[in-house]
Amino acid sequence: MRFCPKCGMRLVQGKGSDGTTRLTCRKCGYDEMVINPSTNTSKMKEEKPLIQVVGEEEGDISVMPTIKIPCPKCGHDTAVWWMLQTRSADEPTTQFYRCVKCNHTWRHYA
Ligand SMILES: [Zn+2]
Ligand SMILES: [Zn+2]
Numbered sequence: 413m414r415f416c417p418k419c420g421m422r423l424v425q426g427k428g429s430d431g432t433t434r435l436t437c438r439k440c441g442y443d444e445m446v447i448n449p450s451t452n453t454s455k456m457k458e459e460k461p462l463i464q465v466v467g468e469e470e471g472d473i474s475v476m477p478t479i480k481i482p483c484p485k486c487g488h489d490t491a492v493w494w495m496l497q498t499r500s501a502d503e504p505t506t507q508f509y510r511c512v513k514c515n516h517t518w519r520h521y522a
Pocket of ligand 1: 416417418419420421437438439440441442
């Protein structure tokens with residue numbers, strides 16, 4: 413849910429005349445375009461083409477479980493972690509860690 417940055421009213425989602433999804437404020441007329449999240453898939457890195465990285469920058473890491481593990485970059489001792497299955501069933505599940513301090517992300521093959 414988003415609120416109007418001008419007057420604080422709740423923004424209402426709708427379709428603009430050009431077919432885009434928009435959030436508009438019914439009180440002051442503020443209006444913004446909603447970026448379709450599916451357009452982000454093209455920026456996947458070559459290094460990990462089979463893996464869908466969960467929101468490299470915008471992911472909400474506060475809801476992910478944490479683990480005590482030293483960060484290879486800054487030495488901080490707590491990281492969030494998540495598991496991802498690669499496309500092929502006989503490949504092992506990949507475990508990812510992300511340092512809660514410096515956001516360095518690394519992976520570990522279970
Ligand atoms: Zn408004
Ligand atoms: Zn770190």
